[in-house]
Amino acid sequence: MADIVVKTEDVVKEYRMGSNILRALDGINIEIERGEYISLMGPSGSGKSTLFNMIGALDRPTEGQVYIDGQNMSQLSQKQIAAFRCHRVGYIFQSYNLLHVRSAHGNVTLPMIFAGISEKQRNEKAEKLLDMVGLGDRMYHLPDELSGGQRQRVAIARALANDPSIILADEPTANLDTITGREIIDLIKRLNSEQGVTVISATHDLKMLDVSDRIVDIRDGLVERIRNRDEIDIEVGEVGGEGE
Amino acid sequence: MQQRTPIEEQIDLPFVESLRISFQSLKIRFGRSIITTAGITLGIAFLVSVWMNNEIGIALQESGRQTTINTFEETAEQGISTKDIWLIIMSLIVCVVGIANSMLMAVTERFREIGTMKCLGALDGFVVRLFLLESGFQGFSGALIGALIGTLGAVLLGLKDYGLDLFFYFPLLPASPEDGPMQLGVIVIILLGCILGMILAVIGSSFPAWRAAKLPPAEAMRTEV
Ligand SMILES: Nc1ncnc2c1ncn2[C@@H]1O[C@H](COP(=O)(O)OP(=O)(O)OP(=O)(O)O)[C@@H](O)[C@H]1O
Numbered sequence A: 001m002a003d004i005v006v007k008t009e010d011v012v013k014e015y016r017m018g019s020n021i022l023r024a025l026d027g028i029n030i031e032i033e034r035g036e037y038i039s040l041m042g043p044s045g046s047g048k049s050t051l052f053n054m055i056g057a058l059d060r061p062t063e064g065q066v067y068i069d070g071q072n073m074s075q076l077s078q079k080q081i082a083a084f085r086c087h088r089v090g091y092i093f094q095s096y097n098l099l100h101v102r103s104a105h106g107n108v109t110l111p112m113i114f115a116g117i118s119e120k121q122r123n124e125k126a127e128k129l130l131d132m133v134g135l136g137d138r139m140y141h142l143p144d145e146l147s148g149g150q151r152q153r154v155a156i157a158r159a160l161a162n163d164p165s166i167i168l169a170d171e172p173t174a175n176l177d178t179i180t181g182r183e184i185i186d187l188i189k190r191l192n193s194e195q196g197v198t199v200i201s202a203t204h205d206l207k208m209l210d211v212s213d214r215i216v217d218i219r220d221g222l223v224e225r226i227r228n229r230d231e232i233d234i235e236v237g238e239v240g241g242e243g244e
Numbered sequence B: 001m002q003q004r005t006p007i008e009e010q011i012d013l014p015f016v017e018s019l020r021i022s023f024q025s026l027k028i029r030f031g032r033s034i035i036t037t038a039g040i041t042l043g044i045a046f047l048v049s050v051w052m053n054n055e056i057g058i059a060l061q062e063s064g065r066q067t068t069i070n071t072f073e074e075t076a077e078q079g080i081s082t083k084d085i086w087l088i089i090m091s092l093i094v095c096v097v098g099i100a101n102s103m104l105m106a107v108t109e110r111f112r113e114i115g116t117m118k119c120l121g122a123l124d125g126f127v128v129r130l131f132l133l134e135s136g137f138q139g140f141s142g143a144l145i146g147a148l149i150g151t152l153g154a155v156l157l158g159l160k161d162y163g164l165d166l167f168f169y170f171p172l173l174p175a176s177p178e179d180g181p182m183q184l185g186v187i188v189i190i191l192l193g194c195i196l197g198m199i200l201a202v203i204g205s206s207f208p209a210w211r212a213a214k215l216p217p218a219e220a221m222r223t224e225v
């Protein structure tokens, strides 16, 4: 039996703006297996980030259920949700979302502070992770002193701090040039294939296609279609693998 | 679908850890902290100078009445005038609004940071405690400086009005003369100014921080300033 990490059941998200109600998600049903690399694709405004927020427990669906590791997220207490965000998921955002008052090292240690890990252990882990993403010589720089690609590497190292089983990435390459974007994608892919981390990434970036196991096309808050790896390979050939 | 290990509860951070994070944050955003603190300093300086100026006035009128028998009767009888009370109330309002405003601005520009910390596993209570510590420290130091500046201002004004007599009858300590209005004295006013500044800063910061911490992280991170 397939090991399902993420399952959404008729997930609806409505945003209320004055008297208008905007249905950003209109009943999403997906199942994601452990160790998969999934890309959520779709035009701007189709609901990718909204779905990302639902899966990552960063917001609550208006209707429907999200199950992570078989656990219904709507039944968790505040403290359990905080622990879930701390231990189970690593978030990567388009705009990096580093804390600019903390160095690269300080950003990576923060989730470990929240997890109650000893100072010695978290320093060692942070150094190891920053080394791994190629920032061994920039550890004590503030985010403002780093390039976009380097900031995203810090964000990736931070996302890995508590050994999450899921990496959620919302357009991680959108603010980066093609080559830097490629490097970031390769890094995420490596985590996926070497450490078995499940990767769920919202993206416009066609470079993401050839590393994905499946692509979920989202349109107007609905799953339009789900493509498998073998269907993808042909299309990548057609577009020539160049993003944006 | 199989049941994995159940999700445990997030731990509360030890107090020292919060203290460390808040001081680190104040240190690195030093420039910004100074501006916020300056808002507190100004508010308290204004309030303390008005209040103390009034106090000095009363003290010297009181002394005039005792030394120069009966000549000053009329002035002394007035005690705190309605106009003075209004002035103190107005400066108190300016102080409250000024501090609340500078704290609110300082917290609002950090909504994204609050959302991000929650993504990394921060509990709402931790976020509030962080802002409580930061603003408590800012509030106290800002208010102390403000109270001293206000005192200096009131002393200069007093020198202008009463000359060196000011120092003979300087109302340092509280006094409650039998036949005159109660006086708080300079030291008590400075203390009250510091406490007020700290309380205002803490409320002005923790309340918006608490509201931001209650938001789902997705919403907190959306706010652009
Ligand atoms: N907090 C919010 N309040 C109101 N409307 C929102 C909110 N968040 C998203 N929306 C709306 O929901 C719809 C889906 O937005 P979403 O951000 O999920 O799109 P997206 O697919 O991520 O787009 P992009 O590729 O541009 O990032 C959009 O129409 C957007 O305007």
Ligand SMILES: [Mg+2]
Residues within 6 Å of the ligand: A048, A049, A050, A170, A171, A202
């Ligand atoms: Mg988006």
